[in-house]
Amino acid sequence: MMRKTILGLVAIAAIAAPLAFASSASAAVSVNDAGVGHVDKSDVQLALGWNNKAFDNGAGTLNFTAGAEKITVDYPMSCFNLNTGAVTSGGHRLFVQSGMAAVEATPVLNLGNGRQITGFDLSGKSTGFTPAGSTVVRDVTCGADTVLFMNEGSPTQPGTMSVTGGLKVNGFDLPNTPVVVPAPVL
Template sequence: MNKGILATITATAFAASLAVAAPASAAVTFDAATGNGFVGKGDVQLAAGWNNKQLQDNAAAVNFKAQTVSATEATWTCDRDAGPQTQARASTTTTTTSGVVSAIARERNQITGFVLSGYDGGDPVVEEERDGPAVGSCATGWTAINLVVGETEVLDSGLFLFVGGNLIGELAITPVV
């Protein structure tokens, strides 16, 4: 057989296998502030390695958890009340927000996705950790001046798929514009 024809057949077969191995996935939308959004069945199937029947059979065991980690930096100066002495101060507050997201299977003869309808129990759990003194704090006899609190920066944010309490993986979130 001609080497050029063999190379063309091999390349075509390889491209076809990629098309089968990488199914298109629907967009995952999620608002971390409210816990609302949508996860298409294709995203769950891709993450779990399921075919359609497996998704239909296991849909009741599917749940989602969200986590966002953000940081806020603050700087200020402490001015001594009794004289011209100052101290520069800085603090970084890292906030982790997490919660189980309520999901309702969207069904049209079969499950086609999951509507995310907010956090179970209302608000997510918020934990803060501070690196440095309390923002704006100074020793007795000192006054805080020039307090500057920076913008909050999101360091990491994710929506995670669980089945029967076991972590399956993180879902890629499509930003809402």
């Protein structure tokens, strides 16, 4: 009798394990550093601790955000080569503000009934930027063994924004979202 019970439990575990892993493996957050990609319903539910009913009731209140930075001022600079003494153009002194950016999300509807949301497509379009923390100075030199030398003209205020942190929904980290830190956009 004991042997049959143990064998029965082993059989149940063998069947249940792949099912448990299948549900977590089917979750998919795939978003690039520009904020373009897809988030499955199950990822949102996991992040917020929602069941299907809570998701259906709260789907209209979801806000997707990502860590971001905005270049507020860009000074064009010359660079001095420490080995050769040559002066070249192409450097930048950037004033960068960190913060959060809202990411535009379009619900993906179930093809069968056209009503239930199965996930969200993220367009990469930002609907706003909320500053957080202090502005920092970032120097971009002209290459190896160079330092910024002299200002080469008037600064610009490009307002260029890039995604620097993981994706969140209603302030909670989404699972499987890597933090991507792209090179500064000039």
